[in-house]
Amino acid sequence: MSVQERKERERAAxxxxxxxxxxxxxxQQGWDAVTTRRLAERIEYSQPVxxxxxxxxxxxxxxxxxxxxTELAAAVRAATSAADGPRARVxxxxxxxxxxxxxxxxxxxxxxxxxxxLAYAQEDTPEPLKDAFAxxxxxxxxxxxDAHPGLxxxxxxxxxxxLASLTRTGRLxxxxxxxxxxxxxxxxxTT
Amino acid sequence: MSVQERKERERAAxxxxxxxxxxxxxxQQGWDAVTTRRLAERIEYSQPVxxxxxxxxxxxxxxxxxxxxTELAAAVRAATSAADGPRARVxxxxxxxxxxxxxxxxxxxxxxxxxxxLAYAQEDTPEPLKDAFAxxxxxxxxxxxDAHPGLxxxxxxxxxxxLASLTRTGRLxxxxxxxxxxxxxxxxxTT
DNA sequence: CATCTTGTCTAGCACTGCTAGGATCGGGTC
DNA sequence: GACCCGATCCTAGCAGTGCTAGACAAGATG
Numbered sequence: 001m002s003v004q005e006r007k008e009r010e011r012a013a014x015x016x017x018x019x020x021x022x023x024x025x026x027x028q029q030g031w032d033a034v035t036t037r038r039l040a041e042r043i044e045y046s047q048p049v050x051x052x053x054x055x056x057x058x059x060x061x062x063x064x065x066x067x068x069x070t071e072l073a074a075a076v077r078a079a080t081s082a083a084d085g086p087r088a089r090v091x092x093x094x095x096x097x098x099x100x101x102x103x104x105x106x107x108x109x110x111x112x113x114x115x116x117x118l119a120y121a122q123e124d125t126p127e128p129l130k131d132a133f134a135x136x137x138x139x140x141x142x143x144x145x146d147a148h149p150g151l152x153x154x155x156x157x158x159x160x161x162x163l164a165s166l167t168r169t170g171r172l173x174x175x176x177x178x179x180x181x182x183x184x185x186x187x188x189x190t191t
Numbered sequence: 192m193s194v195q196e197r198k199e200r201e202r203a204a205x206x207x208x209x210x211x212x213x214x215x216x217x218x219q220q221g222w223d224a225v226t227t228r229r230l231a232e233r234i235e236y237s238q239p240v241x242x243x244x245x246x247x248x249x250x251x252x253x254x255x256x257x258x259x260x261t262e263l264a265a266a267v268r269a270a271t272s273a274a275d276g277p278r279a280r281v282x283x284x285x286x287x288x289x290x291x292x293x294x295x296x297x298x299x300x301x302x303x304x305x306x307x308x309l310a311y312a313q314e315d316t317p318e319p320l321k322d323a324f325a326x327x328x329x330x331x332x333x334x335x336x337d338a339h340p341g342l343x344x345x346x347x348x349x350x351x352x353x354l355a356s357l358t359r360t361g362r363l364x365x366x367x368x369x370x371x372x373x374x375x376x377x378x379x380x381t382t
Numbered sequence: 383c384a385t386c387t388t389g390t391c392t393a394g395c396a397c398t399g400c401t402a403g404g405a406t407c408g409g410g411t412c
Numbered sequence: 413g414a415c416c417c418g419a420t421c422c423t424a425g426c427a428g429t430g431c432t433a434g435a436c437a438a439g440a441t442g
Contacts, residue, residue: 037429045390046390119361154367158357165353166349166352169306172311172345173312180345184379187379226399227400237422238399241400
């Protein structure tokens with residue numbers, strides 16, 4: 001059995017390598033540059049090896065997205081727990097979210113822009129995604145006011161996503177991001 | 192000269208045909224299905240003809256986007272002008288925007304999701320895009336409160352785009368769209 | 383040591399956006 | 413009306429894409 005276990009370990013390690021390499025390549029040159037050939041070359045295996053781990057490119061994007069979801073949740077929780085008072089925590093959450101999107105554009109794309117074959121907002125939604133939403137919910141519930149916490153969180157999230165998405169694709173000038181953020185926080189959140 | 196003019200007319204007509212066909216194909220089967228071969232076949236010309244009108248596929252997407260911007264501006268203006276009072280006009284604007292995104296998903300993608308090679312929020316931004324933003328600005332200025340009208344419009348637009356984008360890609364359940372919309376309108380707009 | 387499974391690679395498919403070069407058609411000139 | 417020449421269009425092809433069938437070799441098992 002030890003032999004089989006070793007093989008499984010090696011296989012798992014290679015899978016992590018694939019995901020890490022795809023993510024790295026995407027952050028460096030964008031997702032368009034992440035082709036199965038280039039990815040295979042970078043991990044020093046042939047193309048078909050990728051398909052013994054993932055059904056296709058879409059699933060690789062999905063794997064990067066799940067990794068990103070975990071990190072996003074952690075980033076949001078770290079930021080909110082370091083702030084005092086509901087209002088300050090919401091502002092910290094918003095900044096942490098936009099900061100994550102700016103620092104990890106490819107991961108953000110994998111999560112919220114591209115098709116990674118993941119189910120969102122359903123029963124079979126992967127745990128990391130549920131948890132990332134939960135991280136938002138924890139802080140935003142306190143400022144939902146008379147709105148349903150889940151619905152409020154969805155709406156607040158959508159506003160943040162709109163800012164992140166439009167800014168990153170050059171549709172909004174990046175200069176006034178902070179002011180837009182403060183506008184969203186101050187108006188959407190009930191004190 | 193008449194001959195040349197006729198040729199120019201025919202050429203312009205063919206260009207409109209290309210754009211209309213690309214849009215139609217995109218709405219029917221998504222932008223991925225809009226390949227230069229399929230597009231060429233539908234307009235009953237060979238592929239290279241496309242490149243005598245547009246630099247490449249990106250520019251075709253851009254042409255569809257510009258068409259969509261004009262229609263979006265018209266839709267927003269029609270909706271807002273039919274409502275009484277600033278608050279009702281804002282709600283009408285938001286509904287018209289989301290309605291446009293839902294009815295014309297491919298056009299919406301061309302405008303705000305894909306790369307059509309257009310400049311946004313700059314001096315050399317095409318007129319239809321500027322005008323679409325102006326259509327939002329006209330109504331939203333009245334409810335900007337103490338915020339700068341332009342900045343407020345950008346922020347409100349981002350919130351709407353977030354809703355449209357996340358809903359259309361299956362990241363938000365479509366059921367409660369109306370409630371999220373009302374939340375945005377009631378909290379972002381000052382009465 | 384022979385066998386057989388497991389894993390990997392080579393080679394190839396059908397498709398993509400895009401382009402070079404040749405053929406053909408039409409208008410302008412004699 | 414005949415010719416030429418330029419504009420216009422198409423055939424064929426390039427390099428690249430995601431993905432897969434089948435050959436092959438290395439390893440574990442008897």
